[in-house]
Amino acid sequence: MANKEKILVYGASGVQGGAVARKLLKEGYTVHTVVRNPDKAAQLQKEGFTAFVGDLSDAGSLTLAHEGVDKVFLLLPVDYNLDRNRQFIRNTIAAAKHANIKLIVFNTSGFIPDDATGVTAFDIKRESVAYVKESGIASIILQPIFYMENFLIPGVVGNQTLAYPVPSDGAIPWISMDDAAAFGVYALKHPELAGQTLPILGPETLTGNQLAEQFSAALGREIQFYSLPAEAFEEALSAVMDKATAKDLADSYRWTGTNTHLLPNPEQVIAEMRAAVPSTPLLKWIKQAIQHGFFAS
Secondary structure, eight states: OOOSOEEEETTTTSHHHHHHHHHHHHTTOEEEEEESOHHHHHHHHHTTOEEEEOOTTOHHHHHHHHTTOOEEEEOOOSOOOHHHHHHHHHHHHHHHHHTTOSEEEEEOSSOOOSSOOSOHHHHHHHHHHHHHHTTSSOEEEEEOOEEGGGGGSTTSBOSSEEEESSOSSOOEEEEOHHHHHHHHHHHHTOGGGTTOEEEOOOSOEEOHHHHHHHHHHHHTSOOEEEEOOHHHHHHHHHTTSOHHHHHHHHHHHHHHHHOGGGSOOGGGSOHHHHHHSOOOOHHHHHHHHHHTTSSOO
16 A cells, blocks of 8 residues: 655665665655656656656755655765765755655764764764754754675675775674665654664674674685775775765775774664664675675685
């Protein structure tokens, strides 16, 4: 049976937003989305979404997508240009206000420290969160740390090595994108959580060495952890994105690597969300990835 609510999901053509959009569609919601590419919009239409062609930098192009919408799930693209991000968040909030949106659920796609760090990636997100909170629209802020799907990036997991820019001995919580999407859907369905900033995390905190142990157990061969230097990580990113963005992203990993003690832990996920959302341990996630052909055991 169709649900009467209409929800606009930003980023539905991507992995994060797409997981949220598909869960909502499966539950009978009418799901709107905005994409820049007309061909992508046509494909999403075929999948059952109401897709509009628009751009976060064009306030007018967002208006139509918000018509009749009750709630918004907001994801912003990876872009660490302060002026562009200010334009993105102002345009999305302006469109939401014009449509009298009841609730915005904003997934920040990463942890945001409470205090200023000088790290562009964090400070831009902190400003965006503040703008959402000050908008007058009820909002819920969701903060993951790292996604397990990062392990699918080519070169991260090799035959005998797991190379990632986190410390070997600092414990970090991970979450699967599917679980993160389930947290997002839960938040959209529970407006009474408005006003809160909520960590969304998997059930474990794992050091780099423990990550390798989990992969060794699942793959049936010994995997050694290699704490990838941030400089090497930045260089690799520069091959697929502009150098400024690569540096800003690498800086966020530098900060995280030396401040793991400041990260939230799984016990801080509110009880009602933890009870409602399946928590996928890394070992289970790896085994599922093997079944889908992502890793050779």
